[in-house]
Amino acid sequence: MAKIINEINNILLPRVCFGCNAQLFRDEHVLCAVCRHDVPLNDYNYLEENAVDRIFYGRIPIKKAASFVFFSKNGLIKSLLFWLKYKNQEQIGGFIWDCCGAQLKESGQLGQIDAVVPVPLHPKKLKSGATIK
Incomplete structure (x- = not known):
């Protein structure tokens, strides 16, 4: 149930990368993979x-x-x-x-x-x- 609520929350309020403003994937936090590499x-x-x-x-x-x-x-x-x-x-x-x-x-x-x-x-x-x- 918590997973479903979390997914709905990500749809309504997507988490974005603080570096490039791209939407973050499930296992990404703060920075996307591209910005993290940079x-x-x-x-x-x-x-x-x-x-x-x-x-x-x-x-x-x-x-x-x-x-x-x-x-x-x-x-x-x-x-x-x-x-x-x-x-x-x-x-x-x-x-x-x-x-x-x-x-x-x-x-x-x-x-x-x-x-x-x-x-x-x-x-x-x-x-x-x-x-x-």
Whole structure:
């Protein structure tokens, strides 16, 4: 019965891809298969020394920094972050964590992590009293 109700719900209110606005199939969540394939992943978290590490050299004491995706002004990641931050689409945060968490687990560095911090934090947010936990 629940399956039937879910199918009717998908007909009346179809779930769409946050990347290209195409209708999602039954086993797809947040992104369609095409957009998921187009996520601009990088391998910085697997490298001993990487470009993200170099950004923080001499600024703050860290042991390791990593990045999972490349960000571009008009890219898929920008669109996902917009939906997450400004349109309250919390399932995108879970989707991003599932992707990044799987990579962290594979890298073997998961046991050494003290915090996961979203970067960058805009200066206006800092002035408003936003804190990083």
